[in-house]
Amino acid sequence: MIYDLWLLIFDLVLLGTLLALAVAALSSPEPRRAVMLFIAFGLWLSLVWARLRAPDVALAEAAIGAGLGGALMLAAARRQAREAQQGQALAVERPSPLAVWGLAFGSLIAAAALLWVYYSTLHGGPEPERLADLALARVPESGVTNPVTSVLLNYRAYDTLLELGVLMTALLGIWSLGRASAPFQPAGPALTAMVAWVVPLLILTAGYMLWIGASAPGGAFQAGALLGAAGVILRLAGDPAAGLPGETAQRWLVSLGVAVFALVGLALMVAGLGFLTYPPDQAKWLILAVESAATVAIGATLAAAYVGGRRA
């Protein structure tokens, strides 16, 4: 692959900053600072993926990985910093310097071995056959024109069904572990005004992302993450329920994704086509129906995960 010098310098700067942010986040002893550096690392990672022509994944990492993951960890860091201030934190035993250096050396050996394997895989032997050509060739019959959406919702729809199941299971685990943490104090006028603008815009943008995911970067996961972010903002502004309805309605919303997906699959099986095998002329509408249910479910699940437990 021809590699321009300026492009190489650009790539080295991008990657150097990425590694520096990772080292800073991992080596910071104060919890809130570490989490904020991790959020910066996640956003920078999303930028690097945009350079690598992966806009769908960059959107998802910025919204879900850095945004919601960082928000969840920041809540825990805030609690930890408060406990440390009140002198309630347990004493943490520090590992011996020998262990630290020994493990560093071991990680270095592991990294060198992996690098050697990776290099010889890339440069040894002929280019193996990739699924890319097969996947890209059949995108026109998959019902959508965005290749990533067609892989997620058509070729590998079963994986996505199970992934929604994993999300739901994690929430069931969180719900069974006890009560939610105390809510934030009610917001002042400036924050209330901002929330009144931002939350409707987020819901509108989520709807747009869902619709445009068929032909441009976007889709159910990014849209669901925006809805979850709206819930997080509402909780930060003082709403203890993060904009979610009561417990029974929450159970329905959260199971909606898996339920609709599985019902579509079973209906196709009953119709004689096979589980989740879409007929090419109706694939677009089936995928849209499944994605809409998944968006609502993902948004509700992420907001409920941020609440962190059953409401008192």
Place this chain on the structure above:
Amino acid sequence: MSAPFLYGAAGIILFALGLWSLLVHGPLLRRLIALNVMGGGVFHILIAVAYRGDAQAPDPVPHALVLTGIVVAVSATALALALGRRLDSGDGDD
């Protein structure tokens, strides 16, 4: 020195950094950050392998795998934080 190798090497280094931090540090939050950095490294390797230059469209299959992986990683982090909060809140034996 091609783009997939450079970016994949960065992913491997991220994985090794996260692994070291996971093994060395004690507090739950630092371990979760380390785990997420390791996960980020793995996703990065997948995206680097999927990149095929500016002439060809990128390979969509690893992109879908990484999307799934991001959602699963955040679910696991949320559950781990809830478990940590429960452990810290009391030594109840119920």
